[in-house]
Amino acid sequence: MTQVIVNGLYLGAQYALIALGLTLIFALMNVLNFAHGQMYVFGGFITYTVYGQLHLPFVVALACSGVTLAIIGALFERFLFRTVIRRSVRDESTMLLAAGTAFFLDAVILLLFGEKQRGVPKIVNGVLNVDWLIIPYDKIIVGVIALVLIASFMAYMQFSRPGRAMRALAQDRVAAQLMGVNVDRYSMIGFALGAMLAGVVGGLLVAITGVNSGIGGPISIKAFLMVMIGGAGVVGGAIAGGFILGMLESVGLSVLHAYGDVTYLVIFAALMVFLSIRPNGLMGKPWG
Amino acid sequence: MIRKYSAVQSALIGASLLGLMATGAQAANTELKIGFVGVTSGPAAAWGTSNVRSMQTLAAQWNEAGGVKIGDRTYDIKIVTFDDQKDPKRAIAGMEKMAQEGIHYVVGPNVDDGAAAVRPVAEAKGIIYFPYAFPKALYTKPAANAVLGMVANYQSGPAIYKYLHDKRNVKTIAFVAANESDPLSQRDGGVAAANALGLQVVADKDTYQNDTRDFTPVLTPIVKLKPDLLVLSGVSPANAPLLIRAARELGYQGLLSTETAQDAKVLEEGAGELANGFISVGGASTPEIRSKAMDDFIARYTKMFGEYNDESNTKVYALQYIIDTLKANPKAIDDIAEYKKTIDGFSAPNPYVKGDKMLHYVGTTSFGQKRQLAVPLVVTEYKNGKFETLFVADVD
Numbered sequence: 037m038t039q040v041i042v043n044g045l046y047l048g049a050q051y052a053l054i055a056l057g058l059t060l061i062f063a064l065m066n067v068l069n070f071a072h073g074q075m076y077v078f079g080g081f082i083t084y085t086v087y088g089q090l091h092l093p094f095v096v097a098l099a100c101s102g103v104t105l106a107i108i109g110a111l112f113e114r115f116l117f118r119t120v121i122r123r124s125v126r127d128e129s130t131m132l133l134a135a136g137t138a139f140f141l142d143a144v145i146l147l148l149f150g151e152k153q154r155g156v157p158k159i160v161n162g163v164l165n166v167d168w169l170i171i172p173y174d175k176i177i178v179g180v181i182a183l184v185l186i187a188s189f190m191a192y193m194q195f196s197r198p199g200r201a202m203r204a205l206a207q208d209r210v211a212a213q214l215m216g217v218n219v220d221r222y223s224m225i226g227f228a229l230g231a232m233l234a235g236v237v238g239g240l241l242v243a244i245t246g247v248n249s250g251i252g253g254p255i256s257i258k259a260f261l262m263v264m265i266g267g268a269g270v271v272g273g274a275i276a277g278g279f280i281l282g283m284l285e286s287v288g289l290s291v292l293h294a295y296g297d298v299t300y301l302v303i304f305a306a307l308m309v310f311l312s313i314r315p316n317g318l319m320g321k322p323w324g
Numbered sequence: 325m326i327r328k329y330s331a332v333q334s335a336l337i338g339a340s341l342l343g344l345m346a347t348g349a350q351a352a353n354t355e356l357k358i359g360f361v362g363v364t365s366g367p368a369a370a371w372g373t374s375n376v377r378s379m380q381t382l383a384a385q386w387n388e389a390g391g392v393k394i395g396d397r398t399y400d401i402k403i404v405t406f407d408d409q410k411d412p413k414r415a416i417a418g419m420e421k422m423a424q425e426g427i428h429y430v431v432g433p434n435v436d437d438g439a440a441a442v443r444p445v446a447e448a449k450g451i452i453y454f455p456y457a458f459p460k461a462l463y464t465k466p467a468a469n470a471v472l473g474m475v476a477n478y479q480s481g482p483a484i485y486k487y488l489h490d491k492r493n494v495k496t497i498a499f500v501a502a503n504e505s506d507p508l509s510q511r512d513g514g515v516a517a518a519n520a521l522g523l524q525v526v527a528d529k530d531t532y533q534n535d536t537r538d539f540t541p542v543l544t545p546i547v548k549l550k551p552d553l554l555v556l557s558g559v560s561p562a563n564a565p566l567l568i569r570a571a572r573e574l575g576y577q578g579l580l581s582t583e584t585a586q587d588a589k590v591l592e593e594g595a596g597e598l599a600n601g602f603i604s605v606g607g608a609s610t611p612e613i614r615s616k617a618m619d620d621f622i623a624r625y626t627k628m629f630g631e632y633n634d635e636s637n638t639k640v641y642a643l644q645y646i647i648d649t650l651k652a653n654p655k656a657i658d659d660i661a662e663y664k665k666t667i668d669g670f671s672a673p674n675p676y677v678k679g680d681k682m683l684h685y686v687g688t689t690s691f692g693q694k695r696q697l698a699v700p701l702v703v704t705e706y707k708n709g710k711f712e713t714l715f716v717a718d719v720d
Contacts, residue, residue, distance in 0.1 A: 043541045050538075088593070142365070151369040152587065152633065153562035155594035163573050172573045245537040246594045248562045250366045254535030289532075289541040297503035297531035 038168040044286030045279070046175055049182040050241060052278025054255065055262035056189055056271065057233030063206040063269035064226035066127065067117055070134040072234050073255030074141035079105050079235030080247030081149045087243075088156035094243065101239035102232045109231025112137060113224045138252065146249045155246035178244055185236065186275060193271060202226045206269060265307065267317030276318055353391040356399035356657070357425060358383075358646060361418035361442065361453075362432030363410040370561050370587075371434040371456065372407070374635040379403045379431060379643045381625040381636075392647055395654030401647070408433055412441035423449035428660050431473065431642045433457065436505045443467065452660050454642045454697070458509060463687060463695035468664065472687065472696040473642045477558065477583035478513040479690060479719050480605050480701055484581055485514075485521050487703065487715055488553055488603075492579060498527035498551035500542065500567070502534040507558030510583060514557050526551050534560070539570035547574040556582040561635065564602070565594025572598040579603065587634040592709045602706040603714060606637045610704055610713040617675040634711065640676060641683075641699050648672040648683060667694050674700075686720040 058072045069075075079101035087097035120133050160173045193199035201222045204212040213219045238247065262281050266273025281303070288299030311317075360379060362372035383401040391398040404425055406418030415438035422430050423445065430446070430453040433439045439455035439462055446453050446469045454473040455462060462470045488494040497518045501507035508531070515528045526549045532542045546554065556567050559582045568580055568591070581603035591599040614637075621640055626632045649666055650656050656663035667685045674681040677700055687696030701719060704711035 039544055040541070043538075043544065047538055047541070146365060146369065150631065151364070151373040152631075153370070153565065153590045153594060155565060155590075157596070163575075165575065170574050241537070245566055246562075248370075250369055250562070251535060251537070253366070254533075255537075258535075286541040290545055293530050293542075293545045296529045297533070300533060 039170065040286050040290045041283075042169055042171060043290075044283035046171070046179045046282070047285055048279030048282025049179045049186070050237065050278075051258065051262055051282045052275040053182045053185055053233065053237045053240075055259045055266070055274035055278050056186065057230035057237075058256075058259045059263050059266070059269055059271060059274035060202075060233070061227055061230035062263065063271075064202055064230075065113075065117065065121065065130075065223055067121075067130045068134055068260075069230065070131070070256055071112075071138035071141050071252075072230075072259055073257075074138050074145065074252035075105050075108070075231050075234035076238035076255050077145055077247055077249065077252045078108070078141060079238030080242040081145060081154065081238075081249075082235070083239030083242045084149075084154045084156055084247060088154070094159050098236055098239045101235040105235025105238075106228040106232035110224050110228040112231070113227035117227065118220065118223065138256070142249070142252055145252070149249060151249060153246050153248040154242070156243055159243045174243060178240055181240060182237070185233075185240075189233070190271060198222060198225055202229075261303075261307070264311065264317055267319035270317070270319040273317055273319035353387075353398045353400040355402050356392070356394070357402045357404050357427045358643060359422040359425070359427040359430035359451075360403060360405045360432050361408055361415055361422065361430055362406075362434040362438075362456075364405070364407040366409055368410050368434065368560060370633070370635065372432065374633040375431055375434065375456070375639045375642075376403070376405050377625060377629050377633070378621075378636040378639040381621060381628055382640065382643050384628065385621070385624055386647075392651075394647070394650050394657060397654075401643075408438055410435055410438065412437045415439075415442050416445055418442075419445040419449070419451065419453070422451060428452060428658065428663075429646045430454070431646075436509065439470065443470065446470070450660050452663055454646075456639075457506065458513075460691060463691040463693070465693060468693075468695075469660070470695060471645075471667075471685070472691075474585075474638045474697070474699050475605060475701045475719055476513075476690065476696075477510040478517065480583045480703070481510075481514045481555075482517040482521065483701060483715075483717050484583065484603060484605075484703055485518055485523060485553070488579060488581070489521060489523060492552075494523065494552040494579065496524045496526050496549075496551045497553045497555060498530070498546050498549060499525070499555045499557050500527070500530045500532065500546060501557035502559070502563065503531040504534055504558075509558075511555075511557035514555050514583070523553075534563070536563070537566070539563075539567050540574065543567065543570050543574055543576070547571060547576045550576075551578055553579045553581060556580065558582070558584055560584070561587050561590050564604075565591050565599060568599050568602055569595040585635045585638050586706070588706060588709055588711055589631070589634070591706050597708065599706050600708060604704055604706070604711075606634065606702045606704045606711055610702065610711050612713055613677050613700075613702065613716065615676055615678050618677070621676070637702075638699055641697050644675070645683060645685075645697050686718075689720045 061069045082101040083097040086092050086100045087094050120129050158174050163172045201217045262277035266277030292298050360376050364372040386392050387400045391400050408415035408418050415433045419442040434456045436457040439457035454471050456473050458476040499511045501511035527546050586604040622632050653666040672683045674683050684698050685694035686698045687694050701717040703714045705714045
């Protein structure tokens with residue numbers, strides 16, 4: 037059972053990190069970023085290229101992934117989402133735009149990096165193998181880094197000036213503007229930060245799970261699932277959603293494996309019941 | 325004088341040009357379009373992409389060498405492609421597009437539901453198609469237009485399990501498959517084959533979502549059963565290294581195998597030395613069996629696309645079979661009934677493997693009629709970045 041719980045915690049940590057960027061962008065701009073998974077994949081391929089092909093240090097590769105995706109996110113916000121939000125009064129317009137950016141990134145990634153699954157050398161070799169637990173050392177390291185990144189992100193949002201401004205934006209965009217918050221600037225920073233998180237976690241996990249050009253969509257769907265569980269636009273909710281989903285997956289696959297692939301059936305059924313009782317998820321919106 | 329000379333010269337040049345144009349028109353090869361309908365985007369893009377690129381590589385080689393002579397005419401081969409995105413509805417649209425372009429021979433689709441979906445269109449529009457899908461109904465009468473492009477799992481599985489039973493003392497076996505139609509049907513076929521051999525099946529219900537990224541939770545309960553052989557039924561090249569790595573890191577000591585084609589580079593990058601000993605299926609894959617023509621094909625493919633894909637060791641065959649069959653009966657270019665007539669007695673040298681292996685159609689044992697390409701059943705074992713031949717067998 038310890039193995040199952042640790043599997044769930046590890047999955048939860050990586051899921052939570054994936055969901056953070058998505059929920060941040062939703063909180064700030066009310067945009068469901070369908071391209072979040074593609075941004076994750078882009079980050080993974082950049083780390084693959086820098087660390088796996090150019091043989092630069094893993095940390096440098098992660099930084100490249102983060103910076104590149106932050107720039108892409110900022111450009112998307114400045115030239116696409118800001119324009120559409122200004123000109124359109126319908127929320128569906130941003131959703132369609134987000135879907136368009138997802139397809140665009142999918143095509144670009146396939147052209148740039150090809151169709152093959154890619155992987156990089158392990159960042160640390162070896163497996164911790166004790167009576168009650170088997171876990172590779174690289175997973176422990178990635179899990180710890182994920183937790184550190186989550187804590188750093190929360191601290192940044194809580195204590196930094198941009199973090200406070202973004203929280204104000206999330207709570208009430210008009211009020212924040214009236215209080216002198218530069219809405220355009222912090223929307224762009226928020227979008228860039230969300231995209232950067234996707235890129236960093238994609239880079240981080242390429243060392244464990246590799247990356248291929250087709251996984252962007254499924255990653256986005258899982259991220260939406262976590263955000264729905266925790267409550268859209270709530271940082272704490274995304275983290276809780278990530279850990280809950282990770283644990284449900286791990287326990288379900290262990291307990292229900294004899295019945296075939298029913299784990300996700302059970303998770304989705306439970307989610308439908310849960311959302312009918314708590315439509316805003318565990319923590320609702322806004323985060324506050 | 326100058327003006328008169330110029331006029332004569334102009335007339336001569338004009339006549340020469342006209343002559344050249346006429347000669348050129350006579351010398352220009354006719355275009356022969358061959359279609360591809362399959363998946364070249366999304367999670368399964370690797371399957372279709374290796375198909376398309378194999379076809380494009382062969383076509384480029386042949387066209388550069390002056391074209392392909394079929395009967396009295398020489399043709400340049402043009403590959404017309406359609407990405408069905410692994411969606412049966414799009415596969416139907418793709419097949420209809422091929423029909424509109426007057427194409428009679430189409431490689432693909434890559435998956436079961438797509439191959440089943442296009443059957444009515446292919447039969448109505450006079451198209452012979454070469455799916456990479458295993459349901460027997462596609463190739464058994466009254467179906468007549470589909471020709472299986474590779475070795476099916478119910479043909480390779482029993483051979484692999486028997487070999488491992490005899491040579492590696494495998495007695496217990498477990499299966500894990502993605503929760504999709506192809507892998508699940510391959511798993512069921514594998515379980516039946518294992519039972520027929522008298523192997524003890526210790527797990528046959530474990531499945532995973534195809535988009536799973538961490539397989540540790542999936543494999544934890546299976547590894548505890550300590551099977552001698554863990555079969556990754558119908559595993560995609562993207563998932564194979566992740567499953568292998570997770571199993572080995574959980575302490576699994578037994579053998580791992582699959583009946584699908586894999587790519588050595590992907591295994592090396594994704595699982596490293598943990599993939600050593602992994603058994604899979606190739607076509608003209610290993611250096612010890614492949615011919616110079618296969619080496620040339622690999623070199624050309626690498627030059628055109630930057631990197632070779634080992635899956636193309638099986639996918640090099642479909643276009644070769646189409647062209648060689650048309651050469652055997654040129655009337656089949658516009659008449660698939662002629663093609664079907666030619667299938668039964670067709671035979672031509674296999675250019676991709678050493679020795680005197682022949683290209684011919686098989687499938688009588690599995691389908692009751694010859695509706696399968698005789699791709700060599702080459703079972704390989706991965707070792708340190710390369711595939712090594714374990715054994716070679718024939719279908720039928």
